[in-house]
Amino acid sequence: MCGIVAYIGPRDAYPIxxxxxxxxxxxxxxxxxxxxxxxxxxxxxxxxxVSDLEEYVVGKNLSGNVGMAHTRWATHGEPNYINAHPHxxxxxxxxxxxxGIIENYAxxxxxxxxxxxxFASETDTEVLVHLIEDIISNENVAVExxxxxxxxxxxxxxxxxxxAREFPDKIIAARKGSPMVIGVGEGEFFVASDATPIxxxxxxxxYLNDEEIAIIERDHDLRIKTIRNQSQTPYIQKLELSLSEIxxxxxxxFMLKEIYxxxxxxxxxxRGRIHVAEGIVSLGGIKDYEQKIINAKRxxxxxxxxxxHAGLVGEYLIExxxxxxxxxxxxxxxxxxxxxxYEDDVVLAISQSGETADTLAAIDLAKSKGAxxxxxxxxxxxxxxxxxxxxxxxxxxxxxGVASTKAFTAQVAVLTLIGLLLAQKKGTLPKSEFVxxxxxxxxxxxxxxxxLKLNDKIKAIAHIYKDVKNSLYLGRGYxxxxxxxxxxxxxxxxYIHAEGYPAAEMKHGPIALIDELMPVVFIATxxxxxxxxxxxIEEVKxxxxxxxxxxxxxxxxxxxxxxxxxxxxxxxxxxxxxxxxVPLQMLSYHIAVMRNCNVDQPRNLAKSVTVE
Ligand code: F6R
Numbered sequence: 001m002c003g004i005v006a007y008i009g010p011r012d013a014y015p016i017x018x019x020x021x022x023x024x025x026x027x028x029x030x031x032x033x034x035x036x037x038x039x040x041x042x043x044x045x046x047x048x049x050v051s052d053l054e055e056y057v058v059g060k061n062l063s064g065n066v067g068m069a070h071t072r073w074a075t076h077g078e079p080n081y082i083n084a085h086p087h088x089x090x091x092x093x094x095x096x097x098x099x100g101i102i103e104n105y106a107x108x109x110x111x112x113x114x115x116x117x118x119f120a121s122e123t124d125t126e127v128l129v130h131l132i133e134d135i136i137s138n139e140n141v142a143v144e145x146x147x148x149x150x151x152x153x154x155x156x157x158x159x160x161x162x163x164a165r166e167f168p169d170k171i172i173a174a175r176k177g178s179p180m181v182i183g184v185g186e187g188e189f190f191v192a193s194d195a196t197p198i199x200x201x202x203x204x205x206x207y208l209n210d211e212e213i214a215i216i217e218r219d220h221d222l223r224i225k226t227i228r229n230q231s232q233t234p235y236i237q238k239l240e241l242s243l244s245e246i247x248x249x250x251x252x253x254f255m256l257k258e259i260y261x262x263x264x265x266x267x268x269x270x271r272g273r274i275h276v277a278e279g280i281v282s283l284g285g286i287k288d289y290e291q292k293i294i295n296a297k298r299x300x301x302x303x304x305x306x307x308x309h310a311g312l313v314g315e316y317l318i319e320x321x322x323x324x325x326x327x328x329x330x331x332x333x334x335x336x337x338x339x340x341x342y343e344d345d346v347v348l349a350i351s352q353s354g355e356t357a358d359t360l361a362a363i364d365l366a367k368s369k370g371a372x373x374x375x376x377x378x379x380x381x382x383x384x385x386x387x388x389x390x391x392x393x394x395x396x397x398x399x400x401g402v403a404s405t406k407a408f409t410a411q412v413a414v415l416t417l418i419g420l421l422l423a424q425k426k427g428t429l430p431k432s433e434f435v436x437x438x439x440x441x442x443x444x445x446x447x448x449x450x451x452l453k454l455n456d457k458i459k460a461i462a463h464i465y466k467d468v469k470n471s472l473y474l475g476r477g478y479x480x481x482x483x484x485x486x487x488x489x490x491x492x493x494x495y496i497h498a499e500g501y502p503a504a505e506m507k508h509g510p511i512a513l514i515d516e517l518m519p520v521v522f523i524a525t526x527x528x529x530x531x532x533x534x535x536x537i538e539e540v541k542x543x544x545x546x547x548x549x550x551x552x553x554x555x556x557x558x559x560x561x562x563x564x565x566x567x568x569x570x571x572x573x574x575x576x577x578x579x580x581x582v583p584l585q586m587l588s589y590h591i592a593v594m595r596n597c598n599v600d601q602p603r604n605l606a607k608s609v610t611v612e
Contacts, residue, residue: 001027001073001075001099001100001606001608001609001610002027002028002071002072002073002099002100002178002193002610003020003021003024003025003026003027003070003071003099003192003193004024004068004069004070004098004099004159004160004161004180004191004193005017005021005024005068005069005190005191005192005193005197006067006097006161006163006171006173006190006191006192007020007065007066007068007189007190007191008065008066008169008170008171008188008216008217008218009065009185009187009188009189009218010065010187011065011188012062012063012064012065013036013064013065013067014034014062014064016190016197016201017067017068017069018034018050018053018054019197020190020192020196020197020198021034021050021069021070021071021197022050023196023197023246023400024071024192024196024197025049025050025071025601026401026600026601026606026607027071027073027099027193027606027607027608028071028072028074028606029049029050029072029601029606030047030048030073030074030079031045031047031048031072031079031080031081031083031084031085032045032046032048032049032050032052032053032069032070032071032072032084033045033046033069033070033072033084033085033086033097034053034057034067034068034069034070034086035067035068035069035086035095036061036062036063036064036066036067037064037066037067037163037168038061038063038064040165041088041092041093041094041095041163041165042061042064043088043095044057044060045081046081046084047079047080047084049071049601066163066168066169066218067163068086068095068097068161068163068171069086070084070085070086070097070098070099072084072085073606075101075124076105076122076124076125077121077122077123078122082120082121082122083121083122083123085098085125087121087123087125087129088120088129089129089130089132089133090117090118090130090133091133092165093133093164093165093166094132094133094136094143094162094163094164094165095129095162095163096125096126096128096129096132096160096161097125097160097161098123098125098128098158098159098160099158099159099160099179099193099610100156100159100160100176100178100610101124101156101157102124102125102127102154102155102156102158103124103155103156104153104154104155104156105124105127105156108127108154109127112127112130112131117130117134124156128150128154128158128160129162131153132150133146135149135150142167143164143170143172144170144172144213144215147160147162147172147174147213148213148225148227151211151227152227156176156177157176157178157357157610158174158176158177158178159173159174159179159180159193159208160173160174160175161173161191169217169218169219170215170216170217170218171189171191171216172213172214172215172216173191173208173213173214173216174208174212174213175209175211176210176211177360177383177610178193178355178610179193179194179355179382179383179608179610180192180193180207180208181193181194181198181205181207181208182205182206182208182214182216182222182234183195183198183201183202183204183205184202184204184205184206184222184234184236185201185202185204187218187219188201188218189216189222190202191214191216195239195241196241196246196398196400199239199241199242200243202239203239203240203241204236204237204238204239205236205238206222206224206234206236206237207235207237207381207386208224209232210383211226211228212224212225212226212227213226213227222234237381240380245398246398252593253401253589253593253599254400254401255401255403255405255493255585255589255599255600256589256599257401258399258401258405258406259405259406259452259582259585259586259589260452261396261406262405262409262445262452262582263445263446263448263452264397264445265394265395265397265406265409265410266409266410266413266444267445268395268396268397268410269394269395269410269413270413270417270441270442271395273417274417274420274438274441274442275438276435276438276439276442279431279435279438280424281417281420281424282421283417283421285390285391285392285393286390286391286392286418288390289346289374289389289390290421290422290425292344292372293324293372293374293422294324294422294425294426296344296346296372297342297344297345298324298326298327298345298346299318299324299325299326299327299345299346299347299348300326300327300328300334300339300341300345300346300347300348300366300371301314301315301326301327301328301329301347301348301349301350302328302329302330302331302334302347302348302349302350302359302363302366303328303330303349303350303351303356304331304332304351304358304359304609305404305609306352306403306407306408306485307350307351307352307359307404307407307408308328308330308331309408309481309484309485309488310350310408310411310412310481311328311348311415312328312480312481312484313412313415313478313481313482313577314326314348314350314411314412314415314418314419315328316477316478316574317415317416317418317574318415318418318419318422320419320574321419321420321422321428321429321574322419322422322423322426322428323428324422324426329362330358331358331359331361331362332358332612335358335361335364335365339365341366341369341370341371342370342371343369345366345369345371345372346371346372346373346374347362347363347372347373347374348373348374348376348418349362349363349373349374349375349376349384349388350375350376350377350411351375351376351377351378351382352377352378352379352394352396352399352404352407352411353377353378353384353607353609354375354377354378354379354382354383354384354385355379355382355383355384355608355609355610356384356608356609356610357609357610357612358609358612360383360384360387361612363375363384363387363388364387367387367389372389373387373388373389374389374390374391374392375387375388375390375391375392376391376392376393376394376411376414376415377391377393377394378393378394378395378396378399378407378410378411379398380393392417392418394407394410394411394413395410396410399607400600400607401599401600402492402493402600402601402602402605402606403489403492403588403602405489405585408485408581409448409578409581409582412577412578413441413444413578416441416574416575416578417441419574420434420437436572437572437574437575440571440572440575441575444571444575444579447568447569447571447579448578448579448582450569451569451579451582451583452582452586454566454583454586457566458583458590459586459590461548461564461566461587462587462590462591462594463590463594464564465519465546465548465591466590466591466594466595467595468517468518468519469496469497469517470497470498470499470513470517470518471487471490471496471497471498471499471518471519471520471521472487472499472506472510472513472514472519472520472545473486473487473498473499473500473501473520473521473523473584474500474501474502474503474506474520474521474522474523474533474536474540475500475502475522475523475524475533475580476502476504476528476529476532476533476536477529477573478528478573478574478576478577479523479524479528479533479576479577479580480500480502480503481577482523482576482577482581482584483500483501483502483503483521483523484500485500485584486498486500486521486523486584486585486587486588487499487500488500489584489585489588489589490587490588490591492602492605493588493589493592493597493599493602494588494591494592494595494597495595495597495602495603496591496595503532503533503536504532504536506536506540507539511539511540511543514540514543514544514545515543515544516544518545518546519545519546519547519548520540520545520546520547521548521549521550521584521587522537522540522547522548522549522550522558522562523549523550523576523580523584524549524550524551524555524558524562525551525552525555525568525570525573525576525580526551526552526570527552527570527573527576528573534557534558534561537549537558537561537562538561541561546563547561547562547563547564548562548563548564548566548587549561549562549564549565550565550566550568550580550583550584551565551566551567552568552569553569553570555567566583566587568580568582568583
């Protein structure tokens with residue numbers, strides 16, 4: 001939520017900031033702004049997207065080689081010019097950008113109002129910049145010390161950058177609970193919410209830790225201290241990210257590019273971990289915790305949204321393969337509902353971004369109760385990757401489209417490996433079955449490749465249904481989470497109401513919705529309780545619902561029943577989610593494009609939900 005970028009060095013700051021904002025726009029896109037320091041602090045901001053800001057600044061003074069910029073996802077205060085960042089302090093000598101939420105802003109705001117401060121916006125952020133100004137003038141301290149004192153009074157989450165007119169060779173950055181990475185170049189520094197704005201300039205980065213303040217001075221080394229005033233040695237890491245990974249590469253949208261990347265991202269998530277010839281699975285990241293998981297009375301999977309759907313597949317997989325009880329919890333519920341947790345519980349947190357606030361809070365809760373917490377994250381060095389005891393990365397590569405696609409299949413691939421690893425260690429599967437599963441898993445990327453060739457057929461189906469108002473997605477067993485994920489993809493990018501349901505639950509309520517206008521997407525592959533799904537299809541057909549079926553190649557029975565069908569290659573039942581999800585992503589994508597929706601940046605959404 002919200003993207004921040006800042007620069008100090010010898011170059012013109014504006015082009016660096018604006019291209020950085022474009023890369024960060026997935027994090028929020030309701031308003032944008034930039035601050036440049038030349039003679040004075042110049043702030044330009046507007047409602048809308050980064051492209052609106054670019055139009056707005058035409059003809060303005062964009063000089064300065066110190067600056068910062070922000071793309072917003074509103075929390076406090078509606079998205080408009082006034083609430084857009086950066087915000088000035090009262091005397092206009094300081095400017096701030098902020099990602100996060102200051103929870104005690106109301107108290108701080110009324111104290112500052114009593115001391116004569118006037119607020120221009122409704123944001124929680126403005127409180128912070130006035131507070132820093134107040135401390136500088138009352139306590140006569142340097143800006144970094146004022147920031148430190150102010151942050152000790154703040155409750156909440158923040159990643160902030162401050163620029164002070166009186167200190168043109170310095171920017172101050174700090175974080176708690178919201179991500180921040182500092183790029184260290186030759187005589188120049190970059191600050192951003194993630195590494196994407198930085199990668200084209202340097203691959204030396206420092207990930208700021210919670211409650212750390214960075215004092216970044218032109219022609220000086222980077223200094224870091226905590227809000228308790230302890231100096232820290234900056235730990236410079238090498239970025240493993242290339243520019244081509246974060247560009248569209250000829251596709252119309254990031255979402256489409258990411259759908260097409262799945263053969264590679266699934267393969268990369270398994271590479272070096274699945275050894276088909278030897279018949280073994282190894283996961284270095286959790287090696288030291290294998291025994292702990294095997295001995296666990298239960299595994300609790302916690303996640304949000306699409307990652308939660310992957311977690312549901314994980315529940316089926318781990319219980320099937322390793323016979324360890326698994327519960328799947330929405331992080332947002334888990335963190336607040338006083339769950340029973342034991343020291344021999346293993347909690348598995350799943351997150352693409354590694355920054356989701358609710359999942360982070362769920363991890364903190366689990367750790368405070370003594371549970372072992374492992375992570376499945378996509379973003380290397382992210383907060384969740386660092387907050388967990390150990391974990392396994394999905395190697396899906398950067399996911400920029402707001403709707404998650406390749407991260408989901410990579411998560412399911414990793415969960416499959418975890419299930420297989422536990423089965424191997426516990427001996428819960430006959431060797432022949434185990435090896436067969438490895439062979440089938442190894443074949444998945446090529447099968448996804450074949451599904452991608454169905455694009456034209458899927459597009460034709462999308463054309464028929466692009467104007468519907470509602471839709472139902474039904475599946476059973478492993479295909480139930482696939483139904484949930486298919487429905488989420490459609491609703492979030494096309495704004496068509498879509499419900500995912502276990503197919504047999506339909507008759508307990510949703511069947512009342514079915515008439516000749518209702519498309520029902522069945523994930524009806526020929527494995528598991530296939531016959532029962534056929535019965536459910538018949539029930540919909542009898543009520544004149546329109547049936548779109550995802551079927552196993554060559555399945556004539558469902559072909560006869562369905563209005564439209566998409567044939568996918570066969571596999572083991574537990575591997576079908578890795579295949580069946582792909583045509584549903586493509587269907588949603590095409591429908592959204594045909595409805596002129598902004599697929600990469602759906603309304604009201606943001607890629608990483610760093611607020612609760
Ligand atoms: C949907 C989607 C979201 C995320 C959710 C969790 O397409 O992307 O539902 O899955 O916000 O995000 P992460 O996985 O980053 O924790």
